[in-house]
Amino acid sequence: METEVMFSQATDIWGTPQWLFDALHKEFGFTLDPCSDGTNAKCEKFYSIHDSGLLKNWGTETVFMNPPYSQCEEWMRKAYGAAQEGATVVCLVPSRTDTEWWHRYAMKGEVRLLKGRLKFGDAPNGAPFPSAVIVFRPREFQLVAWDARAA
16 A cells, blocks of 8 residues: 555545454454455455445444544444444544544443554554544343332
């Protein structure tokens, strides 16, 4: 990937650093990459741009999501909703704590702020923004014994 393109507004696709994916995969055991461009899939099961992962049901998959950064709100909405329906979704996103989508969705997950700036692709320098990993876990249902007479 050319550095000039990567640090311009010409692309919002930021290839996941392999070391970061490997560390997260070791922890979570990913089964689905819904944001592949068709050539950079991180999982055996993936959706490409042509498949539109936003429209697919992620079921109870363990999902690694590095979305197009111009569409963070849509993808974070999908990730949060998928977790409510049973998926575990781990999101690599820019740490944009001043945005509506951050407060509406990211703050509802486990927030892991990454130290420094990630180097995406073969870039010699770090990204022009900080990054975060957001983890949405499936909604857990609790069965509680309740005695109405004691209430």
